[in-house]
Amino acid sequence: MRFRRLVQGVCLLAFLVLFFYVCWPYGSRQYAQAFQEREIIDAEIFLLLDPLASISAAIAARMLLWSWAAALGIILLCVIFPRAFCGYLCPLGTLFDGFDWLVGGRAGLVTRKREGWWVNVRYYLLATVLAGAVFGVLLSGFVAAIPVLTRAMLIILAPVQTGLQKGWYLVPPMNPGHIVSILLFALMFCLGLLGHRFWCRHVCPTGALFSIVSIFRLTERRVTAACVKCGKCAKACSFGAIKDDFSTRFLNCTLCRSCRHVCPAGAIRFVPRWSGRDDLPNVTSASSAAVISRRGVLAGLGGAVVVGAGSSLAAGGTSSGPDAHPPIRPPGSVPEERFLQLCVRCGECIKVCPNNVLQPAGFEHGFNGLWTPKVVADWSGCEPSCSNCGQVCPTGAVRALALEEKRAARIGLAEVNQRTCLPYAGQGPCQLCVDECRMAGYDAIEFIRVGGELDERGEPVEGSGRLAPVVREDRCVGCGLCQMRCHAINVKVKQLLNGSAVQVLAGEGREDRITSGSYIVLRNERARRRDSQEGKPARESSGEYLPDFLK
């Protein structure tokens, strides 16, 4: 018991440290470095350990993910120690235990005499998630244990961290997506009032996956003839794993050993499956609750088909409007369709993003875009010294890129609005975006003189005209720093504009969305193609600096 609490505590602490300390990229302006120095073990390790996240993403995107290795590892572990993930490792489960101890235990749980239709909800949810994945729609972000937890931490606690450690003005505003996520999380805890670990026991599809793995368990709980039938074990069990005859519902048991701890007769043992045939009572007796009813599975599958098909429709209906600009994704994001299939909406990339450039989308990009990371360039721009988002993505929706690659990966293209931009509109000089882009090292916005005058000889009049910004498409990666500056100064401080005069837009031809390969190579190819399209001949050599006729 004490051992279990220790492991639980260590895991929860590790989770919190990874999420709030390691994924806190501040300290210097070298954000990638700041993060890497803290990341001793993978910051996204708990997300990798949630097998439902990687399995469903892999099915949805029809590709083999390296995170399967972690999933396979934890599944093997859970063959040896059935559902050890739920009983020991899962930080969400530990939080529920804490909640039960803090609130549930004192308030007196709402008692349920009977188990109802809900007992097998987790299997239906698992079926729904997997069926959705088969249809190419990823639903694990809504229900898989760890993504739900990381996102809740992101939306509820990360703003507090930012507010306390950096300043409340740096906390981005909320959107409806935040509210839904908070409600979902609150609901999970409210379920705890119905019984210990209600979520884990009846709802969690990740747990259901482990339950199915438990069919192949190598270890199990046994009750010996010493049992005095006092019923203390059944009361102590948070997972409803003990039947009326005190034998075990093996698919529920997490090997937490709480029952052995309370057993006055020492009648409970945890032994290899193949030993101790003489244990009592007879473990082969049927159990209604733990058996997955055929009807339930069919209903679950039916629901999955409906939800899956519905989501596909919803997804199809998002980017239809010609005015609706697609969201700007993190650098290294795979093509959008695949991105949506791989992104488990865990919010890890958003947490590790300096200055909250990445924020979780609400419903503005449809149901399918909910909680996916998008660049909010009015808020902040993507720092050239950072490639953290790809480093923490558990499924490869955002590729892990080296800094040089990330600086070449286009996430969008800046466009100057010539009707509002101050120099174009003759509203005064401004070079915020040009300076910003130069400081960022892209040098993708330069000046052009507009409104210049010609003298009688047709020569430009010195000093005439104004310097206005122009974006060099061959250099712009869409980081959005320009937009952030224009918004911060011209819109918010000086109130000269209603919106930033330079806007980053994503979409076809403006961004690089590839699943493999180098963005630098891509950029060079683009340059070559452009040269040949413009019919640029190989440059004739201009010859000597000082040709003979001048010597």
Place this chain on the structure above:
Amino acid sequence: MVARRPGSAVLIVIALSAVVSDAQSPRVNVQVVRTRAEVEALIQRMGTTPPDWWDTVELTYPPTLDLDWPLRAAGDWDARKNVGQYIWDVINPNSGRWKEGIKLVHHLMIRHKGDRDKLGRSMETLGRMFHDLMEDWGRAAFWWRMSMRYDVYVDPISLAHCYWKLGSREMAEEVLLTMPDDYTRHGGLIKLWADMGEIDKALKLAERKAAGGTPTIAYLTAGDTCRLAGRHKEALAYYEKVLTAKGTAGREEDAKKDKARAQASIEAIKVFDTLDVTQVRDGTYTASSIAYAGPLHVEVIAKAGRIQSVRVTEHQEKQFYSALSETPKRIIEKQGVRGVDAVTGATMTSEAIINGTAKALAGGMQKTSP
């Protein structure tokens, strides 16, 4: 105060930061001195060899450019087609394109070697670019003098400027003394005399220029001359004259710009040049300045002629936090704002703190005339 009028605001910021950066590398006029023979040899040597960056820069230009570069551009303004307008609109405003621009003009010079007029015009342009963009005085002088062989007009003041910068006052004066008055649009003659240390001569020319019908630019250059020489009181008087000047024989637009610059220079002098911490009355002073992401407020406490504390009371920076504590520390150490180095990687935040502190202290200066 600064935020309300965008036009002047930017100018003030530019003027202030100019002073700040000047302060960082104190303007010590290390003027080389060379004999006429040495300068001639230098021009010849530099002019006939390519600059060190020559082979690292690729010749590049838009495919739409008309490489024939007729002496008079026909049709409407089109920077994508007309070389002169391309240089003016695209090359000149962008320091990153200067070298490729010079390469282009050099390329065109050779392309038109058979056309005397175009050849000369190319050389003159090359000289202008080496002078204006690269501050490469030797090559500028070389190409300008080459172009004169083809009967192209070269601005004598600019050529004199090259001679002066290369170390020959004698050669510079030889050119300048042929010009009794400043007829330039931007007071180039006055500026060069001032640069050469001939303050009285410069001021005399300025007065004559003012009487000649362009008072704003005349007094502005006079003000700049005095400011450069550390004569702040006179500089302020001249700048005031710019502000009150009425009418111009030149362009209206220019006069407007001159006035904005005069205003900015007045602010800069009051805030920076004449700031004397020992003259600040005891008290707490606040001011704000625009930093990276928004306004930044500074509170300065002065006591017994010393800066007791500098504190950033409010800001909206997203990063560069190091500057928020480091810059005030440096200001207190220096007991002033001049010569305070900006924190590396946090230049804008640092400069906002420096500017804010200067403005705050300027508000506490005792009303002794500067």
